Amino acid sequence: MKYKSVFDIIGPVMVGPSSSHTAGAARIGRVARSIFGRQPEKAEITFYGSFAKTYKGHGTDVATVAGILDFDTSDLRLKDSITIAKDLGIDVSLTTAEELTEHPNTSRIRLSDEKGSTEVVGISIGGGKMEITEVDGYSLKVTGSAPTLMVLHDDRFGMIAGVSNVLTKYQINIGHMEVSRKERGKHALMVIELDSTIEDKVLHEIEQMPHIVSVSLLVPNP
Incomplete structure (x- = not known):
């Protein structure tokens, strides 16, 4: 080990x-x-x-x-x-x-x-x-070992690309990503582990995207 x-x-x-x-x-x-x-x-x-x-x-x-x-x-x-x-x-x-x-x-x-x-x-x-x-009710895996972006959104095409484009714009690298949904066409939860933390303006820009329900950032515990 x-x-x-x-x-x-x-x-x-x-x-x-x-x-x-x-x-x-x-x-x-x-x-x-x-x-x-x-x-x-x-x-x-x-x-x-x-x-x-x-x-x-x-x-x-x-x-x-x-x-x-x-x-x-x-x-x-x-x-x-x-x-x-x-x-x-x-x-x-x-x-x-x-x-x-x-x-x-x-x-x-x-x-x-x-x-x-x-x-x-x-x-x-x-x-x-x-x-x-x-x-x-959304199945996922969050360890809390890295800054983790959690985005609840409508289950529509282009959502992953849209969020990724915002992160790319601010040169924020994605370490791991997964998406969970309970029912097709309803809501989905995007969980993204990042290599670095992000500023409030990035969160705000994602929040302003169409079909976004909520955005939160988990910062690693000591």
């Missing part, structure tokens, strides 16, 4: 006890918060598999909520995150499910307020790393 850095061997800087059940869970929560784009009024969290069996002992519950509060994995406030969330007026609910999932360390997070909601499914794959496998 090849390692990209020493942190792949010794794990992340984190509040313990487990890189998979604590740090990975916190990063899932933090990406969910980033996709939602603001502090939620309600956070509904469901744990599956190993998460469901050991979430209290391994701190998966407080870690996930800490991520939703946008705390880093090394933030000492992690252990008090549920109390902090309640003090901020966030309604937090924690449940478990016996439903079998493809990965044992799986969580489903639904964040909502009066403006709308976002539902994210993530898995903790070890060493503090995670993957987002679903957003609002």
Whole structure:
């Protein structure tokens, strides 16, 4: 096995006890918060598999909520995150499910307020790393290791070329791209991993394109 850095061997800087059940869970929560784009009024969290069996002992519950509060994995406030969330007026609910999932360390997070909601499914794959496998019912793969552009758009011809042309205009290189849709001719979600982050003016230009529903940028967590 090849390692990209020493942190792949010794794990992340984190509040313990487990890189998979604590740090990975916190990063899932933090990406969910980033996709939602603001502090939620309600956070509904469901744990599956190993998460469901050991979430209290391994701190998966407080870690996930800490991520939703946008705390880093090394933030000492992690252990008090549920109390902090309640003090901020966030309604937090924690449940478990016996439903079998493809990965044992799986969580489903639904964040909502009066403006709308976002539902994210993530898995903790070890060493503090995670993957987002679903957003609002769209299947995808987001690791959070690179700046990631997420574009929800009408499922029409030319959309991929249009977004790519904007990125080319600003000399932004695409590392990986995938498109997911629930039903042909409705909406589709374009997920693009970039070699560098992008300025707000680029996001704005993409937002102004015809048939674009929403645009968001996920910046890598520390």
